[in-house]
Amino acid sequence: xxxxxTNSGAMSALSTLRQINNDLSGTQERISSGLKIRSSMDNAAxxxxxxxxxxxxxxxxxxxxxxxxSKNSISAARLGSETVVDLAKQFVERVAFAQGGTAQVRSxxxxxxxxxxxxxxxxxxxxxxxxxxxxxxxxxxxxxxGINRGASGSFTTTTVSFxxxxxGAIQSALDAIDITTNATGVTTETTLSNALKTAESNLxxxxxxxxxxxxxxxxxxxxxxxxxxxxxxIDSGVGSMIDANMEEExxxxxxxxxxxxxxxxxxxxxNQAPQNILSLFR
Numbered sequence: 008x009x010x011x012x013t014n015s016g017a018m019s020a021l022s023t024l025r026q027i028n029n030d031l032s033g034t035q036e037r038i039s040s041g042l043k044i045r046s047s048m049d050n051a052a053x054x055x056x057x058x059x060x061x062x063x064x065x066x067x068x069x070x071x072x073x074x075x076x077s078k079n080s081i082s083a084a085r086l087g088s089e090t091v092v093d094l095a096k097q098f099v100e101r102v103a104f105a106q107g108g109t110a111q112v113r114s115x116x117x118x119x120x121x122x123x124x125x126x127x128x129x130x131x132x133x134x135x136x137x138x139x140x141x142x143x144x145x146x147x148x149x150x151x152x153g154i155n156r157g158a159s160g161s162f163t164t165t166t167v168s169f170x171x172x173x174x175g176a177i178q179s180a181l182d183a184i185d186i187t188t189n190a191t192g193v194t195t196e197t198t199l200s201n202a203l204k205t206a207e208s209n210l211x212x213x214x215x216x217x218x219x220x221x222x223x224x225x226x227x228x229x230x231x232x233x234x235x236x237x238x239x240x241i242d243s244g245v246g247s248m249i250d251a252n253m254e255e256e257x258x259x260x261x262x263x264x265x266x267x268x269x270x271x272x273x274x275x276x277x278n279q280a281p282q283n284i285l286s287l288f289r
Contacts, residue, residue: 016277024270031263037251038260044249053248064241066154071234077150078227080139084172085220087134087142091127091174092217095210098123098181102206105186106199113199117187124182131174141220144171152230153237167230169223172216177209 037043047054098120105116134142141148153165184202189195 017274020270020274020277024267024274027263027266027270031260031267034256034259034263038253038256041251041253042249043251057245057249060241060245063154063156064238064245067234067238067241070151070153071231071238074150074152074227074231074234076137076139078224078231080136080141081169081220081224081227083134083136083139084141085217085224087130088172088174088213088217088220090130090134091177092210092213094123094127094130095177095181095206095213098127099203099206099210102184102186102199102203106203107196110187113186113195117185120181120184120186124178127174127178127181131178134174141171142174142216145173146171150227152227153234167223167226169219169226172219174213174216177212177216180205180209 036045044050044053044057101116101119101123105113108116131142134140147168147170149166149168151164151166155161155163155165157163184205186199186202189198
């Protein structure tokens with residue numbers, strides 16, 4: 008039955024065209040944004056997971072930047088301690104040279120030792136980075152290296168720790184050595200022997216400090232490399248969940264555009280149906 012009040016064909020064609028237009032609009036938005044999940048309406052589970060992971064990625068990147076500062080501070084301290092090691096070696100060698108020497112030799116060597124001590128102090132003063140001084144203390148330094156999300160929803164940070172090294176104490180001990188003057192009742196040989204023992208002991212301390220900084224710097228550097236790789240994996244995983252497949256969307260766009268044209272033509276034909284009723288009355 009045909010009716011001039013209700014055009015079922017036009018209603019059906021209009022409904023189809025409306026759905027096609029909605030699909031086309033969604034496809035165009037995905038193509039323009041590059042995202043298939045833009046809000047929780049698109050996929051609540053994926054939206055929740057991706058937002059959490061993107062937050063973690065941001066945290067890791069911030070921690071990585073912070074660790075860069077820590078690594079540079081440790082690197083400066085390591086360089087300083089290794090330089091102190093080289094100077095302390097020279098110090099030991101000059102004290103060893105003075106063993107059994109004349110008073111004039113001891114006086115000349117003492118002048119060299121004073122110069123080496125001053126260079127050690129200058130090195131210590133310069134072994135800082137951005138105000139961070141790791142070479143004049145013994146406190147434990149803790150560096151945040153990442154985060155840990157527990158299965159129960161707990162949130163904690165991961166860390167690495169190392170100790171400051173007191174290179175200033177080494178310099179003070181070396182600076183106090185005087186091979187030109189004997190204490191009361193102490194022979195020259197004993198003075199020189201004690202000076203050599205002191206110099207050798209502080210050289211060992213400097214080597215230990217340099218080794219400690221080297222281990223700490225390596226540990227932080229390895230964690231930075233891991234965080235970089237981990238962040239890439241997280242970003243890739245998030246992308247696989249929320250990024251649009253552009254090849255697929257391009258194919259959909261072409262198909263929907265054709266469907267839109269056909270639906271528009273179908274609606275036009277349906278709208279002509281009432282006009283056909285007039286021919287019945289001619």
